[in-house]
Amino acid sequence: MTDVKHMKWWGWGVEGVGFHHEDKPGFAPFVVNAVGIDVWREPVPPVAFSELDVPASEASAELLEALATIVGPEFSTVDDEERVVHTYGKSIRDLIRVRASTFPRVPDVVVYPADESAVQRIVDLAVASDAVIIPFGGGSNIVGSLEPIPTETRTVISLDMGRLSRVLDIDEYSGLAVIQAGVLGPDMEEQLQARGWTMGHQPDSFTYSTLGGWIATRSSGMQSDKYGDIADITKGLRVVQPGKLLVVRPIPSSATGPSVREAILGSEGRLGIITEATVQVHRLPEKREVIGYLFRDWESGLAAMHDINTSDAAPSITRVSDARETAFSFSTSKASHGISGQVQKALFAFLQKRGWNLDEVCLSFIGYEGTAANVAHQKSLVGSIVKKHGAITLGKGPGTLYDQKKFDTPYLRDFLLDRGAAADVSETAAPWSRLKPLYDNVFAAANKAYDSLGESGWIMCHLSHSMHSGACLYFTFAFTHDGVDPLAQYDVVKSAIQQAFIDSGGTLSHHHSVGVEHSEWTEQDISPAGADLIQGMFTAVDPGKNLNPGKILKR
Amino acid sequence: MTDVKHMKWWGWGVEGVGFHHEDKPGFAPFVVNAVGIDVWREPVPPVAFSELDVPASEASAELLEALATIVGPEFSTVDDEERVVHTYGKSIRDLIRVRASTFPRVPDVVVYPADESAVQRIVDLAVASDAVIIPFGGGSNIVGSLEPIPTETRTVISLDMGRLSRVLDIDEYSGLAVIQAGVLGPDMEEQLQARGWTMGHQPDSFTYSTLGGWIATRSSGMQSDKYGDIADITKGLRVVQPGKLLVVRPIPSSATGPSVREAILGSEGRLGIITEATVQVHRLPEKREVIGYLFRDWESGLAAMHDINTSDAAPSITRVSDARETAFSFSTSKASHGISGQVQKALFAFLQKRGWNLDEVCLSFIGYEGTAANVAHQKSLVGSIVKKHGAITLGKGPGTLYDQKKFDTPYLRDFLLDRGAAADVSETAAPWSRLKPLYDNVFAAANKAYDSLGESGWIMCHLSHSMHSGACLYFTFAFTHDGVDPLAQYDVVKSAIQQAFIDSGGTLSHHHSVGVEHSEWTEQDISPAGADLIQGMFTAVDPGKNLNPGKILKR
Incomplete structure (x- = not known):
């Protein structure tokens, strides 16, 4: 009925694509060590969709007819799988619930408006008939921004923005593109890059998230050091609200009172439906390199990122993993690629000879963009800083590999869930001086939570998104669950981590937003x-x- | 009673300091040409304060007593001059009105709280007794943010923040300083620089404006290309609201829904009293240079600023004046300084020989900061861009002079007002592609307004605050007024300019805020x-x- 692409109802990505470990010899031993799971054991895949118990739509015939009149009958549906796909995002809570057929409330109808005027009519209809509207982009949200309230008694309409997917205009002299909100990352970049432009926004979810979703959740991409967060990138907005259209014109900077632009950013559909945005775009850089570095330990890696940030250097990516995430990265190397196998062994031997403790080594990626001269200049500035902190340069190979794999991590959750472990991510941002104590507190909180549950658990971290006064710390955690009430167990772990963020001077989320989670x-x-x-x-x-x-x- | 410094009641700066033209031989001919005024003619200075007709305070004895109890009797006053100083800012409308003893409404009482808890008690008292609170920083606002509503029947309290003037803490590793909101620019920088730090925020009003005022009006400083607008600089906030305290913790970047931080920015006292902010600070740069350049014309100057901005270069200041503002700058050179006198003549002869039209020449200043190597590197990057646009480098001399004089321009308004001319400024920001048409439209609108009034008028402009997708255009305008109703005449001119901003895709203000104006x-x-x-x-x-x-x- 519509050619809007969706992820599979039970997990990340499209059917047939997932994480495989068979070609990654280091992965199985790593997982045994981390959470005590044998990844070779027979996985328990999700049930068939037909086995789910999906509550029937409660939408009235009258409302359905009115919606069909607005969007066309082929773009309004009460189909069960469509409604299930639009019930949740892709957090571990979502994956657990959808597999368990846990559906306290499913949208009653999914509509695919073709344009802004249809969105306005749907919103006005919903308000007039006291229905609920939940906007839906790529469906990759992991904080519960998409799910209806369990106790919702009114009709719930999921408004899928997928048909509003065009780059409408590029003001080339200003570096501003007018883009419809429902466009997915790759589709948008394809349209921009065909004309020589890029937005440079690369969140982990890139493949399955939309411009409107990024804005509604204050997304950040891994190249934010150069391109900014979506809050920096977004200049103009069009937002359908009940009975009216809010328009923020694309002004580079303004003093018009409290910022309306910054109110819509992060509003998760509560202030209206974002239909279009005017965003900063950049000419495709002449050169782009991501270089890998190794630090002796987490402290020296953090210190180097701090020093880069307070220097005159301006890289496009600054990222360093802690020792645990570094071990994880090495474990997911394919036998045939990167610094795996023989090369890795030789490298480790070299490090040991230098007196490094291999259990403490931290992998870092730093990106450079611009003219060839600028890439060389920035690399040299950064090079002398990381050298001061004792780092070893790995060169372009690992960076290229990282660049290729960067959108693949979300698949791991499904893989682990098939094997009895719950994994998810949680990120924060805090001032530089708070990062190390925050990190220690989060580890202590997570481990205490694992202990209280009596489960094997793992947590690892990287720093990304460096800013003048602080940075983002991004944690990935996983634990074996009891199979009885994994959601309750997850809540214990997740709550402990979140509370540690707040208590340590961090924010509840750097770029995943609030939702209900x-x-x-x-x-x-x-x-x-x-x-x-x-x-x-x-x-x-x-x-x-x-x-x-x-x-x-x-x- | 209090040692809080204020500007003179009738104009900019303190008594005894003002603009003088006697040592600037080019100025008198310039002004004759621009607005037909002979600056040698006898000025009409403001009347004596005693000749003003200041309405008496209408505050009840009960309220005054309660306020005195909170702040101490010596820090609460109904003194006429204090109340007049707190009635207006320093726009030309304000200066005209205060000189004419036009006081539809004057604050009934001025209070100087010592700390946040006193501010909270004052706000709660005001709400309980249905009084009005207007926060007051340096008093330099030029858009009417400080004046009571003319028809206000309730008691009006001017809350002067001048006693909250300390830098409380510097988190040196994070580059974050906790600073009280009432501190004036020079006092704040003195406290910061004593410890090796700077905020780098340099609005024209710097000498007589406060941190809280900058935040409440979304201020921008001339080094914003490097340091950001105050909206970028401000990370944490404490805001006294009726019955409660709003606290934004200093997080470098966050995804906590609509931005509360960005709601307080620009709120002009309407969302509470800003008592304290945590702001980004930077180590004093090893080297700082401001270099002067000359462009053949406005178009090539604008194009160069655009190209610098889309290059890998990162200067701290990008500024170019149009030909008229360039002529103005030359006219205010002291005989003994800069590129005046013989040097200026030689330069002009050289330019003429190169075929330049001297009436079109545009002066530019570009700033560089950081390590000596970075200053050299950035200068070289910028140098090749401006060269491509045919610019001539003037070197450090004019830049140093500009740097010294940069806070002096506001004095000119008083000087001209003494001589029958009304002068003020108005700025906007727009995408790069809109700047030239906007500029043309503003000029046409101003000249049409002057014609309709039958007055001689002048308008000039510079570009500053370059951003990825656009820049700020800052207009200065002046006209001879009829002496009968200069305010009505001003409104005609100002309205024409503002409407041209909006109609041409610009914002109503880039950094002066909204107010009532x-x-x-x-x-x-x-x-x-x-x-x-x-x-x-x-x-x-x-x-x-x-x-x-x-x-x-x-x-």
Whole structure:
């Protein structure tokens, strides 16, 4: 009926694509060591879709007819699989629930509007009939921004933005592109790059996330050091609200009172449906390199990232993994690629000869872009800083490999879930001086949680998104679950990590947003008065609570 | 009673300091040519303060007593001059009105709280007694953010933040300083620089504006290309609101829903009183240079700024004046300094020989900071770009002079007002592709306004604050007024310029904020729905409209 692409209902990516370990000899021993699981054991794949118990749509015939009139009958559906795909995002909570057929509330209807005027009519119809609208982009959200409130008694409409997928215009002299909000990352970049441009925004979810979704969740891409977060990239906005259209014109910087642009950013559908954005784009760089480095330990890696940031150097990517994530990276190397096998052995021998403790080694990637001269200049500036911190340069090989694999990590969750382990990610940002204590506190909190559950658990981390006053720490964690109530177990671990973020001076999320998963911590993060201010925005725009209610604020 | 410094009641700066033309031989002929005024004619200085007709305070004895109890009797005053100083900012409208003893509404009492807890008690008292609170920093605002509504029937309290003036803490590893909001620019930088740090924020008003004022109006400094606007610089905030304290923790970047930080920025007192901010600070650079360049014309100057911005170069200042502002700059050179006198003549002869039209020449300043190597590297990158656009390098001399004089321009308004001319400034920002047409439209609109008034008028412009997708154009305009109703004449000119900004794709203000002066254009700029959203914030925080009512939104 529609050619809008979706991920498989039970996991990341499309059917037939997933994580495989057979060609990665280091992976099985790594996982045994980390969480005690034998990845060779027979996996328990998800049930067939037909075995799910999907609640029937409760939409009235009248509403369905009205929606079909707006979007065309072929673009409005009550199909079970469509509704299930639009119920959740792709967090581990979502994956566990969808596999377990846990559906306290499923959208009653999914609609695919073709344009902004259809979106306006749908929103106005929803408000007039007191229905709920939840906008849906790529469906990759991992904080519960997409799920209906379990107790929702009103009709729930999932508004899929997938047909609004065109780059409408590029103002080449200003480096500004007008783009429809429903476009997926690769499709958007293809349209831009065909004309020599790029947005440079590369979140892990890139393949299955949309421009509108990035804006609604304050996304950040791995090249944010150069291109900025989506909040920096987004200049103009068009947002359908009940009975009206909010328009933020593409101004580079402005002093027009409290920022309306920065209110829509991160609003997760609660302030309306983002239909279009005018965003900064850049000429494709003449040269682009990602270089791998090794640090002796986490402290020296962190210190080097700090020093790069306070120097005159301006790389496009700054990233360093802790020793555990470094071990993980080595374990996922293919036998035939990168610094695996013989090369890896030789490297490790060399490091040991230098007196390095192999259990402490930290892998770093730093990216450079621009003219060839600038790439050389920046590499030299960074080179002398990392050298001061004792780093070893691995060269372009590992960087190229990292660049190729960078969007593949989300597949691992499904792979582990098939094998009895729950894995997810959680990131924060904090001032430079807080990063190390925060890291230690998060590890202590996670391990305490694992112990309290009596499960084997693992946690690892990398620093990315360096800013003048601090950086993002991105944690990946996994634990064996009891198979009885994995959600409750997950909540124990996740809560411990989140609370450690807040208590250590970090934010509840650097770029995954709040949803329902983090709303417990909103008031702790921005203070109750800050939450009141946000509530004031919601009430002003949406007094009937028809727009994705229950997200961001717990109240 | 208090040692908080204020500007003179009738103009810019302190008594005894002003603009003088006697040592600037080019100035008198320039002004005759620009607006037909002979600056040698006898000035008409402001009347004596005693001749003003200042309405008496209407504050009740009960309220005054309660305020005195909170701040101490010596820090609460109904003194006429204090109240007049706190009635207006320093726009030309303000200067005209204060000289004419035009006081539709003067604050009834001025209070100087010593700390945040006193601010909280004052705000709560004001709300409980339905009084109005207007926060006051340096008093340099030029868009009417400080004046009470003329028809205000409630008691008006001017809350002077001048006693909250300390740098409380510097987190040196994170480059974050905790600073009280009432500190003036020079005082703050002195405290920071004593420890080797700088905020790098240098608005024209620097000498007489405060951190809290910068935040409340979304200020931008001339080094914003490197240091960012105040919106980039400000990371944490403490804001006293009715009955509560809003706290934004200093997080480098966050995804906690609509940005509360970006709601407080630009809020002009309507969302509470900013008492403290955590801001980015930088180590004093090893080297800092401002280099002067000359372009053949405005088009090539604009094009060079664009190309610098889309290159790998990262200067700290990018600024180019149009030919008229260039002529103005030359006219204010002291006989003994810079490129004046013989040197200037020789330069002009050289340019003529190269075929340049001296009436089209445009002066540019570009700043460089960092290590000596970085300054050299950036200068070389910029050098090849400006060379491509045919520029001539003037070297450090003019740049040093510009750097010394950069905070002096506001004095000119008083000087001209003494001589029958009204002068003011108005700035906007727009995408690069819009700048030239916007510039032309603004000139046409201003000249049409002068013609309609039958007055001699002048307008000139510079580009500053370069960003990826656009830049700020800053206009200075002056005209002879009729002496009968200069305010009405000013409104004709100012309105024409503002409307041209909006109609040409610019914003109503890049960094001077909205106040009452620009509120006519708020809805045109951010759309009525955007204004509704802001109104929702105001209503949520301040349902009784006690916090600086009437600013930002006309409604």
